[in-house]
Amino acid sequence: MNANVRLMSLSGLLFLLLFFFSSAGCRLPKSEVLPEVLAGRIELTNYQFQNRPVPLSGEWRFRWNELGDPSQTLEGTTMVPVPSHWMDYKSRLPVAISGEAVFEADVVLPEAFAPLAVRIPSMDTAFVLYWNGVEIARNANIYKQEADVFPLYYAPLVRSVPATPGVNRVTLHMVNSIYPRPGFRDAIQLGQESELKLAQERSLFFDVFLSGSLFLIALYHFGLFVLRPKDPSTFYFSCFALVISVRLAVTGEAFLFRLAPITWKISTFLEYLTFYMAASPLILFIRRLYPDEGVRWIDRIAVLTPVPFVLIVLFLPMQVYSQSLMAFQLYTLVAAGYFFYVLIRATLHHRETARSFLAGSTIFLAAYLNDALYAMRLIDSVFLVPFGLFVFFFAQAFLLSKRFATAFQTAETLTRELDEKVKERTQDLQVERDRSDGLLKNILPEEVASELKRQGSVRPMFYPSVSVIFIDFVDFTHFSESMNPGDLVSELDHCFRAFDEIMERSGIEKLKTIGDSYMAVSGVPVAQPDHAIRCCEAAFEIKAWMDNYMSRKEREGRRIWSYRIGIHSGPVTAGVIGSKKFAFDIWGDTVNVASRMESHAAPGTINVSEATYQLVRDRLHCESRGFVDVKGKGQMMMYRLVQRRAD
Known part of the structure; x- marks a missing residue:
């Protein structure tokens, strides 16, 4: 009920504004008083x-x-x-x-x-x-x-x-x-x-330009209708543009008299005929654009009412059809109100391009009513429809351009997809194999992918000595509850992308991310004697990157999560599991201990196990943290990775 009241109020307000502007015409301001003929x-x-x-x-x-x-x-x-x-x-x-x-x-x-x-x-x-x-x-x-x-x-x-x-x-x-x-x-x-003479030339140029432009627009949209008759909106718009183009040629500067041997009778006939014919295609056009906003039986009445007026002009003399103008003016006022009712509903329902259509139509219909009242000598004005049309068709150009751009994009997408399907079906076995290889290498390490391609499966492999690294964010759950989901995912993605680059440079194999946890391994699938050094060097780079990133966020007045890094070295078993969305992974106690190293690290530090410490002690400086009680493991010796040794 409230929505209907608001809609009717908006319709009434716009209609009053429309009538005000049309009745205002081009009157001179009171401060500019021109001489008048007084007593002859x-x-x-x-x-x-x-x-x-x-x-x-x-x-x-x-x-x-x-x-x-x-x-x-x-x-x-x-x-x-x-x-x-x-x-x-x-x-x-x-x-x-x-x-x-x-x-x-x-x-x-x-x-x-x-x-x-x-x-x-x-x-x-x-x-x-x-x-x-x-x-x-x-x-x-x-x-x-x-x-x-x-x-x-x-x-x-x-x-x-x-x-x-x-x-x-x-x-x-x-x-x-x-x-x-x-x-x-x-x-x-x-x-x-x-x-x-200069003013007449300018007005003549504008009339010719606008009339010619509308004529070309009418031909263009009629061509679109011929090519795609399932969408009659282009036909309605073409008819409306053609009618207004002809009307512009016989009103205003009436430039058609300069181009064709027409008489005043023909001109007057066309002036009345185009005035009566313009409403129906416009109503049909908006009905096609916004079918759910109008009332079907009102649409039919609005479209059919001008028909008898057109027939009067076609078959009766001027003395008769010129008397029908006042009745058609009343229809125009009612039709304009209904026209705005549909547009306002479309705007309130957030229909595509409804706002631009409403803005352009408001200006055009104000000019249209101005011409109607001026033709009856009820107001002191000039013909304003050419100016209103300029704004109206600009708005329609935006509307139709957007619709056709969307249609063309859809057609291009469908064409591209069809071309890709045809290309996929016509590619030889080698191309398909290359694409499969690329997909495998994206998911699996290159060596594992090669084995899977050669043998159809990957046998599990035991690696006696590798280093596993875990990175996790501190208080991530707290941040996830307070941050915008989009910002949360963006920040997480930004960090993980930086980690990916560091791992790739260090020759370390990224395995997976789980929530805010990042896991990688060095020494798999290709054995690396310096796997522990590689992991620790990568940890130093990640620490430096995260410290710099946190400082930048603090200068911007935005807090971001801290981090913990844990590293452990030992044996693991590696292999590929699953038939759909298969993944390369590692198993063994080494993975569990590496995870414990991360969870027992202080925020902003790198925590390594005794096994890793023994492998890097000659090249990297570590501080002992002593024995730490680890759930399920008992007392474990831990070290904080500090810096590279100067020697």
């Missing part, structure tokens, strides 16, 4: 155009159903807010969807200024724009039968203006016969010609 006039005598263009928004003069001469003063006007749709004036003016309209404003400029231009936004209504009675831009021939008038060009335009110091008159003639919301969609901007 805007004062720009003190405005610095090099800072930024100024939107010609505010109160324009408006006249209905009489275009007139743009060079003459407009008579019989009413003040209306711009940008707006003229159907918004229906409560106070006798306007209709079809008809003619004139918008007019005066722009007062300073005595000196750089060359100026206007940026005319995308217009859904046929227009001709005049500056001081001179035509500077149009998107249709509006001076013919009203029923035949519709925009021919939809992309934003930047046009230089014949501006003069003092009062300049801007007149916009508009004619509409089709679009249900005629009038201004965005404010006309006035600024330095060079800055406006």
